[in-house]
Amino acid sequence: xxxxxxxxxxxxxxLPESDYYWEMKVICPxxxxxxxxxxxxGLRGPHYYCLKCRIEGCIDxxxxxxxxxxxxxxxGVKI
Numbered sequence: 001x002x003x004x005x006x007x008x009x010x011x012x013x014x015l016p017e018s019d020y021y022w023e024m025k026v027i028c029p030x031x032x033x034x035x036x037x038x039x040x041x042g043l044r045g046p047h048y049y050c051l052k053c054r055i056e057g058c059i060d061x062x063x064x065x066x067x068x069x070x071x072x073x074x075x076g077v078k079i
Contacts, residue, residue: 029066030055 012022028036031053038059040046046059 028053028055029062 022040024038025034026036026038027034028050031050033050033052035051035053037049037051039048040059047056048059048062049056
C-alpha cells in the first residue's frame with residue numbers, strides 16, 4: 001500500500017500542473033461508512049467531507065480529534 005501511495009505522489013510530481021488536487025476516501029469516524037473524503041486542495045484548502053452524514057471541516061481538526069481519542073484509549077496487557 002505504501003508503495004502505491006508513493007508511486008501516485010511521484011506521478012503527481014511529474015505532472016506539468018504544480019497545484020494538483022489530492023482526494024482519498026476513507027471510513028467516516030461518525031457514521032462508520034466508507035464515505036469520508038479527505039481533500040488536500042481546492043478553494044477551501046485541506047478539508048474533509050462525509051457523503052453520508054455530511055460532517056465537514058478542517059483536516060487538522062479531524063486529525064487532532066482522532067489523535068486525542070487514540071491517546072485516551074486504555075493500552076496495555078489485560079490480566
